[in-house]
Amino acid sequence: MGSPDRTMKPNLAEPIQKSEVLPPIINLKPINWFFDVNRAMSLWPVTFGLACCAIEMMSVSMARFDIARFGAEVFRPSVRQADLMMVTGTVSKKMAPALVRLYEQMPAPKYVLACGNCAISGGPFKFEGQYGIVEGVDKLIPVDVYVPGCPPRPEAILEGVFSIQEKILGVRLWPQPEVIPSEPAPKKPLRPEKEAEPQSDQA
Numbered sequence: 121m122g123s124p125d126r127t128m129k130p131n132l133a134e135p136i137q138k139s140e141v142l143p144p145i146i147n148l149k150p151i152n153w154f155f156d157v158n159r160a161m162s163l164w165p166v167t168f169g170l171a172c173c174a175i176e177m178m179s180v181s182m183a184r185f186d187i188a189r190f191g192a193e194v195f196r197p198s199v200r201q202a203d204l205m206m207v208t209g210t211v212s213k214k215m216a217p218a219l220v221r222l223y224e225q226m227p228a229p230k231y232v233l234a235c236g237n238c239a240i241s242g243g244p245f246k247f248e249g250q251y252g253i254v255e256g257v258d259k260l261i262p263v264d265v266y267v268p269g270c271p272p273r274p275e276a277i278l279e280g281v282f283s284i285q286e287k288i289l290g291v292r293l294w295p296q297p298e299v300i301p302s303e304p305a306p307k308k309p310l311r312p313e314k315e316a317e318p319q320s321d322q323a
């Protein structure tokens with residue numbers, strides 16, 4: 121028997137494919153719906169942050185944004201207990217094999233949220249001649265939802281979680297966010313205008 125491969129060098133030339141989930145033995149629509157609602161309302165993200173966007177992910181779990189309201193607050197230290205990977209930050213080529221291995225260890229069905237411009241496309245580190253960054257995590261693993269921003273606001277990350285729930289269920293569970301029409305910014309002069317000096321009466 122050969123020794124297990126511990127080199128952690130997956131083939132990064134092709135992104136790995138989304139795992140197929142076999143249909144359940146009892147394939148009845150109401151029962152599937154029941155399990156899907158439970159699955160969507162209890163997403164367990166893996167505790168996994170790569171750079172500054174991870175701070176936004178942390179703030180999503182704090183009191184102000186409180187991801188617990190939507191059932192996704194149980195950040196798991198083991199990928200074997202998680203079904204959501206939020207890729208928050210810059211994916212370096214050195215980190216890529218570990219990221220792929222972590223993804224492969226997650227049980228299916230599993231979902232991936234690419235949070236921030238670095239995870240989507242390399243962000244500010246994408247330039248001609250760069251050699252250290254993977255220009256988009258979708259070059260490694262299948263991504264379900266993209267959340268743009270540098271960094272994205274915590275509300276945007278919540279919207280990403282809602283989109284994953286919508287993907288599981290086929291319907292949106294939460295009200296659409298209110299669209300507030302933006303007002304034009306008041307025009308300010310570049311330099312404050314000098315007040316007119318009072319005219320002296322001496323002539």
Ligand code: SF4
Pocket residue numbers: 171172173174208209210236237238239243244269270271272
């Ligand atoms: S997208 Fe911006 S905030 Fe997020 S990891 Fe990259 S540089 Fe940092």
